[in-house]
Amino acid sequence: MSAGQRPASKFPLRLDQVKPATRSEAVPLLRPQRPLHQAAAERGRGTAPAGLGLDSHLVRERMLARLQAEGVRDARVLAAMRAVPRHSFVDTALANQAYEDTSLPIGLGQTISKPSVVARMIELMLAPQPAGTRPRLLEIGSGCGYQAAVLAQLARQVVSIERLRPLYDKARENLAPLNLGNLRLVYGDGRIGHAPNAPYDGIIAAAGGEDIPQPWVDQLAPGGRLVAPMLDARSGGQVLVVIDRHADGSLVRSLHEAVRFVPLKSGTD
Ligand code: SAH
Numbered sequence: 001m002s003a004g005q006r007p008a009s010k011f012p013l014r015l016d017q018v019k020p021a022t023r024s025e026a027v028p029l030l031r032p033q034r035p036l037h038q039a040a041a042e043r044g045r046g047t048a049p050a051g052l053g054l055d056s057h058l059v060r061e062r063m064l065a066r067l068q069a070e071g072v073r074d075a076r077v078l079a080a081m082r083a084v085p086r087h088s089f090v091d092t093a094l095a096n097q098a099y100e101d102t103s104l105p106i107g108l109g110q111t112i113s114k115p116s117v118v119a120r121m122i123e124l125m126l127a128p129q130p131a132g133t134r135p136r137l138l139e140i141g142s143g144c145g146y147q148a149a150v151l152a153q154l155a156r157q158v159v160s161i162e163r164l165r166p167l168y169d170k171a172r173e174n175l176a177p178l179n180l181g182n183l184r185l186v187y188g189d190g191r192i193g194h195a196p197n198a199p200y201d202g203i204i205a206a207a208g209g210e211d212i213p214q215p216w217v218d219q220l221a222p223g224g225r226l227v228a229p230m231l232d233a234r235s236g237g238q239v240l241v242v243i244d245r246h247a248d249g250s251l252v253r254s255l256h257e258a259v260r261f262v263p264l265k266s267g268t269d
Pocket of ligand 1: 110111112113140141142143146161162164167188189191207265267
């Protein structure tokens with residue numbers, strides 16, 4: 001019987017008027033847990049059942065499958081994203097959304113970038129780097145530290161800069177358990193880059209301004225590539241800008257897809 005065919009309920013309802021539900025009217029049983037025999041079978045097969053804790057590698061594997069379906073091909077990027085527990089970079093209340101393809105708030109009006117955007121930008125940045133080499137990388141906008149952790153999986157060395165003190169502290173805290181000896185967090189204005197560790201084979205910005213700051217270009221190694229969002233005066237939105245420094249030192253700039261990042265700001269707070 002569909003809900004529309006149900007007779008209008010009469011109140012007050014007396015218990016002695018309530019007929020036992022017939023089989024077809026019975027409300028389906030809610031099953032918060034799997035039946036024991038199913039759990040035992042899964043354990044026997046050695047697989048973790050779907051939908052369990054976020055620590056389950058299966059939840060992350062689903063994110064990886066989605067990235068591949070969307071066209072992410074670089075094995076270095078996929079392996080790095082497989083290795084980093086994104087859920088430990090967001091607030092506990094949002095952790096159940098950590099493997100969905102969405103950006104999430106990390107406080108102070110900032111966001112952790114969408115996994116598909118992180119993957120796409122890193123893939124673009126690494127494209128000129130031959131497989132098997134470990135590049136030196138610079139990230140502008142550490143935020144909660146997620147992308148920095150992904151970069152550290154595939155780089156010889158990563159420098160990541162954040163201008164907001166509470167987020168710099170949060171990134172430090174989030175990253176500490178991962179023990180990434182090749183990652184250096186810097187509190188400062190990323191618009192000036194980080195000259196002490198330059199030049200970099202790859203530079204990636206997680207915030208977009210009206211221009212590409214000159215120090216980023218100056219700190220790019222021959223053969224290196226910079227990927228950053230930038231305001232596109234024509235559309236009024238942001239686009240991804242790629243700048244390649246060729247082996248002979250010449251620079252080539254190309255514009256890619258439209259994106260939406262938080263603003264690149266000057267100074268520190
Ligand atoms: N990389 C993060 C995204 C953080 S959002 C991730 O893994 O998801 C972008 C960050 O850029 C914000 O935390 C913002 O404070 C920072 N930012 C903006 N302008 C900056 C600047 N000039 N220098 C350093 N960080 C900057």
